[in-house]
Amino acid sequence: MSHSQPHAAIVTVSDRASRGEYEDKGGPGCEAYLRDVVTSDLTITRHMIPDGRESVANILRELVAAEADLILITGGTGPAPRDETPEGCFDVIEKELAGFGEEMRRASLLEVPTAILSRQSAGIAGKSLIIMVPGKPSAIATCLDAVFAAVPYCLDLIGAAYFETNPARIEAFRPKAK
Numbered sequence: 001m002s003h004s005q006p007h008a009a010i011v012t013v014s015d016r017a018s019r020g021e022y023e024d025k026g027g028p029g030c031e032a033y034l035r036d037v038v039t040s041d042l043t044i045t046r047h048m049i050p051d052g053r054e055s056v057a058n059i060l061r062e063l064v065a066a067e068a069d070l071i072l073i074t075g076g077t078g079p080a081p082r083d084e085t086p087e088g089c090f091d092v093i094e095k096e097l098a099g100f101g102e103e104m105r106r107a108s109l110l111e112v113p114t115a116i117l118s119r120q121s122a123g124i125a126g127k128s129l130i131i132m133v134p135g136k137p138s139a140i141a142t143c144l145d146a147v148f149a150a151v152p153y154c155l156d157l158i159g160a161a162y163f164e165t166n167p168a169r170i171e172a173f174r175p176k177a178k
């Protein structure tokens with residue numbers, strides 16, 4: 001993927017949605033969020049996988065190799081036996097950005113006390129920024145609004161594509177002018 005063409009990949013992790021037992025609302029929710037907030041000409045690819053450490057690590061390796069700039073992965077962050085999204089992510093992540101998880105949980109705790117059950121975090125692999133969000137579709141905007149101002153500069157720092165945002169939604173903060 002060329003750096004002139006920003007690429008975001010969205011991964012839904014759900015046993016039941018991947019079996020077609022319910023309609024995936026997480027993938028479309030993440031896509032709608034990015035269309036609303038990011039004003040750059042963004043290519044978005046969507047992916048659906050069952051829960052599991054291996055399934056998560058495998059798709060992330062593919063997306064990192066394809067130089068997806070931003071990877072949003074939704075679902076499987078909780079404490080249940082099949083929730084292994086963080087384990088799969090950390091098989092691929094080279095540098096954790098723990099502050100993302102802290103801020104996303106803090107924002108979610110204002111809505112639901114069970115937000116503390118999410119082990120969501122974020123990190124860098126190659127030239128990709130990976131952000132985990134809980135599977136509940138309503139968590140997407142809550143979590144991403146809490147961290148997105150820092151996303152474009154993070155992408156600058158890792159050599160990914162230049163992301164611009166709609167300042168009426170999220171004002172990207174870049175400490176140094178590019």
Ligand SMILES: Nc1ncnc2c1ncn2[C@@H]1O[C@H](COP(=O)(O)OP(=O)(O)OP(=O)(O)O)[C@@H](O)[C@H]1O
Nearest residue numbers: 012014015016017023024025026075076135136137
């Ligand atoms: N991708 C999704 N699309 C729509 N709703 C979802 C999605 N992921 C989760 N949910 C909703 O949030 C609830 C809690 O999510 P959770 O990840 O705990 O699901 P789960 O019980 O582990 O099952 P599964 O992994 O098969 O989706 C689900 O029961 C479902 O109502």
Ligand SMILES: Nc1nc2c(c(=O)[nH]1)N[C@H]1C(S)=C(S)[C@@H](COP(=O)(O)O)O[C@H]1N2
Nearest residue numbers: 075076077078108114115118134135136139
């Ligand atoms: N904003 C928000 N965060 C949330 C929730 C929610 O409904 N809204 N659900 C919580 C619950 S009940 C769980 S178990 C964890 C993990 O969800 P996941 O396994 O679907 O990722 O996210 C938590 N974070």
